[in-house]
Amino acid sequence: MPVEKVNNSSDLDTKVPSCLQLTSIGQLTLTSDPSHRCVKARVLRKGPVISCAQRDGLEMLRAEIREEDPLQSTTEHTSINVIFFDTLAKDFSQSVKQGDIVLLANFTISKSPTFLRDKLHPCQLEMDNKDACVYVCPSAIPGPSSSEAKYVYVPLNKLKSKTLVNVYGVVTFFKQPFPSKGSDYCTTLKITDQSDVKVICTIFCKKLEDHPLIFRVGDIIRLHRFKAEAFRDSITLINTFGWSTVTFNGIIDSPIVPRTSSKSFFYGEADKRRVQELRQWAANQSLCSDLNTSLSSVQPHMYFDFTCQLLAKAVMHSGCILLKVWDGTRCQLPLLQVAVPPDELKGECTLAKDKMNLTANVLVYDNHLEVARDLKPGAFLRFYNLRALLQKVPGQLPDQPEHLGFHLHGGTVYGRGLRSLPAETPDLLSLKSVLEKHVDLDEHEEVNDGTLLEIWYTPPESIVLPNDENPGAEENAGPAYTVQTCEHNTQRITLAQVKRSTPPLSCHVRARVKKYLPQQLYQCLKLFCSKCKTMKDVPDDSAVANIFLESARDNQPCDEQWAATSSANSREPGRTISMHVSKDMVGKSSHMQLIFIEGMTLDEISVLSRDHKNLVPVRSENSKMTRMDLTAPFLFSGKKRYYGCKQCSRNTFENPVFTGVETWDEQAVAAVLGVQMMQYRFLIQFELDDVTDTIEALLWEDAERFFHISAVDASGCQDLQDRIQTIMDTIQPPESSLEERPWMDFCLSVYTVKDNDRNKVCYQITNTEIVKQ
Numbered sequence: 129m130p131v132e133k134v135n136n137s138s139d140l141d142t143k144v145p146s147c148l149q150l151t152s153i154g155q156l157t158l159t160s161d162p163s164h165r166c167v168k169a170r171v172l173r174k175g176p177v178i179s180c181a182q183r184d185g186l187e188m189l190r191a192e193i194r195e196e197d198p199l200q201s202t203t204e205h206t207s208i209n210v211i212f213f214d215t216l217a218k219d220f221s222q223s224v225k226q227g228d229i230v231l232l233a234n235f236t237i238s239k240s241p242t243f244l245r246d247k248l249h250p251c252q253l254e255m256d257n258k259d260a261c262v263y264v265c266p267s268a269i270p271g272p273s274s275s276e277a278k279y280v281y282v283p284l285n286k287l288k289s290k291t292l293v294n295v296y297g298v299v300t301f302f303k304q305p306f307p308s309k310g311s312d313y314c315t316t317l318k319i320t321d322q323s324d325v326k327v328i329c330t331i332f333c334k335k336l337e338d339h340p341l342i343f344r345v346g347d348i349i350r351l352h353r354f355k356a357e358a359f360r361d362s363i364t365l366i367n368t369f370g371w372s373t374v375t376f377n378g379i380i381d382s383p384i385v386p387r388t389s390s391k392s393f394f395y396g397e398a399d400k401r402r403v404q405e406l407r408q409w410a411a412n413q414s415l416c417s418d419l420n421t422s423l424s425s426v427q428p429h430m431y432f433d434f435t436c437q438l439l440a441k442a443v444m445h446s447g448c449i450l451l452k453v454w455d456g457t458r459c460q461l462p463l464l465q466v467a468v469p470p471d472e473l474k475g476e477c478t479l480a481k482d483k484m485n486l487t488a489n490v491l492v493y494d495n496h497l498e499v500a501r502d503l504k505p506g507a508f509l510r511f512y513n514l515r516a517l518l519q520k521v522p523g524q525l526p527d528q529p530e531h532l533g534f535h536l537h538g539g540t541v542y543g544r545g546l547r548s549l550p551a552e553t554p555d556l557l558s559l560k561s562v563l564e565k566h567v568d569l570d571e572h573e574e575v576n577d578g579t580l581l582e583i584w585y586t587p588p589e590s591i592v593l594p595n596d597e598n599p600g601a602e603e604n605a606g607p608a609y610t611v612q613t614c615e616h617n618t619q620r621i622t623l624a625q626v627k628r629s630t631p632p633l634s635c636h637v638r639a640r641v642k643k644y645l646p647q648q649l650y651q652c653l654k655l656f657c658s659k660c661k662t663m664k665d666v667p668d669d670s671a672v673a674n675i676f677l678e679s680a681r682d683n684q685p686c687d688e689q690w691a692a693t694s695s696a697n698s699r700e701p702g703r704t705i706s707m708h709v710s711k712d713m714v715g716k717s718s719h720m721q722l723i724f725i726e727g728m729t730l731d732e733i734s735v736l737s738r739d740h741k742n743l744v745p746v747r748s749e750n751s752k753m754t755r756m757d758l759t760a761p762f763l764f765s766g767k768k769r770y771y772g773c774k775q776c777s778r779n780t781f782e783n784p785v786f787t788g789v790e791t792w793d794e795q796a797v798a799a800v801l802g803v804q805m806m807q808y809r810f811l812i813q814f815e816l817d818d819v820t821d822t823i824e825a826l827l828w829e830d831a832e833r834f835f836h837i838s839a840v841d842a843s844g845c846q847d848l849q850d851r852i853q854t855i856m857d858t859i860q861p862p863e864s865s866l867e868e869r870p871w872m873d874f875c876l877s878v879y880t881v882k883d884n885d886r887n888k889v890c891y892q893i894t895n896t897e898i899v900k901q
Contacts, residue, residue, distance in 0.1 A: 131216070131223040131262045137196075140168060140231045143263045148233055153195050153208050156251055158237060166233040167253070169193035170267075172207065172370075177221050180213070189217035192248065193230065194370070206292065207369055208249035209240055213256035220262060227267035234259040247369055279352065281402070285323035289358040292368060296402055297321050298378060298410045299347045304512070304545035305339045306495060307659065308332060309776055315339045319349060322409050329354065329365040331373070341387040343510065343547075343555060344433075346378035346416030348406050350399070378416050380407050382554045420510075423488055424457035428518045428532060431542070434511040435549070435559055438503055439487065440475025442468045444632035445877035445894065446829055449500040451490045452478050453509060456562035459485050464519050464533035466491070467633060469618060475505030486566070490514065491632065492546070494538025499546055508556055511536060513544035519630065537882065612636060612875045613833070614895035624820035626878060631889055633878040639816035640869045641859045646812075649853055653843060654828075655806040657773040663811070666771070666843070667759055673730040675760045679747040680727045686748035690784070691724065703727055708746070708753070710784075722792050722800070724753065737764035742792050744801065755801060762803050763794055767844035770794045771806045778802030808839035814893065816874070817866060825876060825891040833897055855898055872896075 134140055144150055144166055151165040173192040180188040194207040210232065212220045224230065232253060240252040255262070282293045297319030305313040312332040317340075320326045329351065333339055340349060352372045354365040374388045374395060384400050386393070410416050421432040436453040444450055450466055452475065465482060466489045481487045490511065492500045503509065515537065518530040536546060549556060620636045629635070646652055656663045680703050685695045691708040698705050708724035724746045725733055737743050743764040745756045755762060758777060761769035784800045798805040810831035815824050832838055835852055842848040860869055875895040880887040 131219040131264055133223065134263055134265050137229050137265045140229065140263055140265055143231055145233070153193075153249060154205050156208070156237060156249065156253075158239060158251055160237055162235055162237050162253075166231060167193075167208075167235075168229065168231045169195050169208075171224055171226055171228050171230060174221070174224065174226055177217050183213070186213055187217050188213050189221055191220070191224075193232075196229065205249040209242065209252040210235075211252060211254045211256070212262075213254070216255055216260060216262065224262075224264050225266070229265040229267065231263040233261050283323045284319070284321045284325040284327050284363075287327065287356045287363045287365075289356055289363065291356050293354055293356055293365070294350075294352050295319075295321075295327075295354065295365070296348065296350050296406060297327070298406055298415050299342055299345055299349055299375075300326060300415060301345065301543060302342045303540045303543050304499075304547055305333075305336055306540050306545075309660075310778075313339060315342075317342065317349070320415070321406065327363055327365055331367045331371075333367070337389050339389075340373040341375050341389070343375075343387075343549060343553065344378075345419065346410055348376040348378050348403050348410075350374045350376075350395075376403050377554055378407055378410055379554065380411050385554075422457045423455050423459045423486070426459060426461075426516050426532065428461070428516055430516045431513050432516070434488075434514050434534075435555065436488070436509055436511070437559070437563060438475070438505050438507045438509055439478050439481070440473050440505055441500070441503060442473045444468075444491070445634060445879055445892070447493060447497070448632045448879055449492045449497055450632075451492060451500060451503070451509075453488050453490055454478075454481055454486050454563075455559060456486070456566055459488070459532060461518075461532045462529055463487065464489055464531040464630075466533075467630075481566075488534050490534040490536060492536045495540070496536050496538065496544075496546055499548075503548060508549040508551060508553070508559070509546055510549055511546045513542045611897055611899055612873050612895055613897055614875045620873075622820040623816060623818045623823050626823060626876060626891070627821055629878055631878045631880045634894075635876050635878065637816070637818065637874050637876055638871055639818040639874065640866055640871060642815040642817040642822060642866060644812055644814050644856065644860060649856060650849065652810050652812050653839060654809045654811045655771050656809040657776055657804060657806050659776045659804055660773065662773060662775060663809070666808075669730065672760050675757050676728065676730040676733070676745065679745075679756060680729060684748055684751070685726060686746070686753040687751050688753050691753075698727070705732075722797060726753075733764055737766060741765050742797060744797065755803075758803070762801060762805075763797050765794060768794075768840060769843070770798070772798065772801075772803035773806050776804035808843050810835070810839050810842075823891050825874070825893050827893040829892065830894045830896065833895075834893070835898060 132143075134143065141150075147164065148166045149164055151160075151167055153167060153169060156165075156167070170193060171191055172194050175190040177187050177189050179185045189212045191210045191212065192207055193210055232255065234257065235253040235255050236257070237251050238254055240248065240250055242248070243250045279294050281296055284295060284297060287293060287295075298321065300318050300320055302317035303315065305315045308314040310332075312334050313336055315331040315333075317329050317331075318326055319329060331339060342349065350373065351365065351367075353368055353370045355368045357364050357366060372388070372390050372393060374386045374390075374393060376384055376386060384403050386395055419433040420435050421430070423434075423436075426432065434453075434455070436455040438451055438453050440452040442450045444466075450468060452473075463482075463485055478487050513536075515535050517533050517535060519533045520530055536544065614634070618634070618636055620638055623637060623639060626633075626635060626637060651665070653666055654663050655666055685693060685704055685706040686708075687693075688708065690710055692711050692714050693706055693708050695704055695706040697703070704727050706726040708726065709721055713721045721740075722742045722744060723740060724744045725736070726746050726748060728736070728745070733743060733745060744762065745760065745764070746753050747756055748754070758772045758774045760771075762772045763770040794805060797803075809828055811826065811828040812831065813824055813826055815822055827834055835855060837848050837852060842852065858870070859872070873896070874893050877892045877894050879890055879892070881890055882888075
């Protein structure tokens with residue numbers, strides 16, 4: 129029947145036949161009998177009418193509906209997908225708008241194929257029989273008064289598990305968004321209110337810009353549509369579908385300006401009153417204590433928050449970025465000046481400020497690099513849990529004072545992080561007034577190229593020593609077997625000078641290879657996860673073969689509705705070999721197919737992969753298909769094998785979606801299977817010698833550039849592996865003495881890493897290539 133309209137929501141109730149029971153969305157299950165049920169809900173989203181290939185081109189429309197008052201629901205799932213077919217799809221598209229209230233009857237219930245992706249109800253409703261009927265009440269545009277009355281806020285001491293709530297609170301602790309183990313970013317915060325109960329809130333969201341804009345402890349935050357959960361005898365809050373946050377400055381008498389990324393939100397007089405009440409209460413409880421410290425007040429070994437302006441920045445190496453910042457105050461201790469070539473520094477000249485001890489050089493590491501890369505000179509920043517350390521500079525005499533350096537190390541412990549602040553933030557008023565006093569500072573300082581080099585790049589290691597201090601200078605003056613591809617305009621220094629340098633530093637050296645590890649070059653091929661930074665050896669064939677053998681024993685073919693399956697008995701008793709292909713791919717050429725293999729040994733699948741591009745080994749568990757242990761490859765493609773990270777991959781995959789993929793490559797396969805693919809990397813340790821000293825340097829981030837060979841290609845090609853062996857035999861000829869080996873020019877990155885709570889200096893070969901013969 130066509131869609132029928134009614135005048136108001138109460139009229140929908142009269143349309144419910146006496147034989148039907150009005151049911152909430154949360155009560156629907158696959159075993160529910162839909163013949164005696166109807167559903168009343170509001171339309172949240174409505175898609176277009178499209179052709180359904182699985183039903184011979186039948187027209188269909190997908191919509192999402194949600195219960196009118198989800199906050200009153202005691203169940204987790206208050207939204208569900210509805211599929212309309214044939215003429216009902218057209219009528220629904222023409223008659224129903226987003227926000228309308230609908231009453232659905234005579235539907236069927238099926239499993240939702242998008243449940244894991246959209247986090248809605250695990251079931252979906254299908255309106256495809258001739259008795260299916262839809263009644264709709266057009267939505268009215270609510271005024272401000274109805275918006276204010278719409279939300280009920282629950283005190284934190286009244287939260288109950290498994291309920292959907294709206295709350296207000298004062299932020300007592302927070303962490304900036306950080307990557308979770310899945311595909312989302314995670315924000316963690318702790319809030320309290322007049323009930324004096326503290327509640328932890330966790331927010332997962334893919335987009336950084338959608339996370340709450342929290343600038344400091346004491347900010348007021350409003351959370352809508354958060355689910356209360358019991359965890360270790362306390363209640364926690366986690367965001368659910370349709371969630372939103374708004375934050376306000378917590379300082380009394382500051383303007384009440386909402387901070388949110390949402391384009392449509394409401395706050396009225398009731399919200400303003402609530403913010404003012406929380407501000408006053410928080411002030412009385414001393415919750416808004418200012419943790420910010422000025423540069424003039426910093427002491428060695430402090431951990432502090434620092435609000436400042438970015439003057440300039442430079443990439444030191446792949447794991448470190450230098451940020452030159454100031455807050456208009458003068459540090460009482462000499463500040464560490466980090467050596468950076470002028471052409472690599474982006475931003476304004478800081479010469480005058482450097483001389484007046486106004487510029488703080490902050491070295492940012494690890495997970496904070498993503499934020500640091502996007503910062504523009506002139507932006508206002510706030511560092512959280514920044515560390516101040518005393519450091520020695522090269523050539524420093526024992527009686528000279530150490531210099532103060534600043535480090536933002538990796539991790540989020542104690543809220544460690546950084547973020548940019550909008551220029552209009554009230555917190556910046558005092559900072560701006562201080563900075564304005566120095567507006568003409570640079571006009572009184574003459575700056576030329578020589579002065580810039582003197583200030584910016586004067587470490588002792590940048591000076592080329594005379595030959596009597598550099599005994600190898602004459603003999604290493606000939607051509608080298610490598611070339612540097614960087615743009616560093618620096619003079620070559622000795623390894624002895626490198627060891628005396630202060631990290632971080634990029635420098636040029638000339639040296640010979642004394643030895644390298646591993647000597648068995650097949651061991652230099654590693655697997656690296658770009659997400660959790662794990663690096664491991666490529667599993668050997670014997671270990672992988674055992675996994676396949678254990679999986680193949682007493683294997684029973686799995687039964688999946690989405691797959692077309694063919695099975696055959698192997699020559700070994702009790703072993704069945706099965707091949708599964710998505711029904712959407714049946715009839716397509718083999719290079720367009722993704723073939724799931726079950727019951728094969730490693731040797732068998734390796735032979736089969738020579739003629740098929742994408743083979744995925746699987747096993748059966750309770751008649752359901754599941755991945756092999758990720759110690760084994762998740763994909764065989766020709767001679768190449770691809771591995772996944774156990775820590776970052778999803779545990780299982782269900783109802784994989786195969787439509788919309790034009791070409792199946794390793795990235796597309798990994799996405800469908802929920803696998804975080806590990807990358808092949810070369811990792812070699814060189815011991816370099818230039819007569820003045822020796823150092824151990826790693827080659828890994830730029831190893832492919834060094835050899836002119838891709839690691840993934842080398843993993844499946846013996847010719848490329850032999851070429852690497854030939855290169856290494858040229859660098860260090862067998863049975864040769866050190867004096868017989870070729871000189872090599874390297875670009876070295878010098879940096880520090882944490883090792884048992886101590887800083888360890890490391891050296892890495894970057895921007896260096898073997899000379900092509």
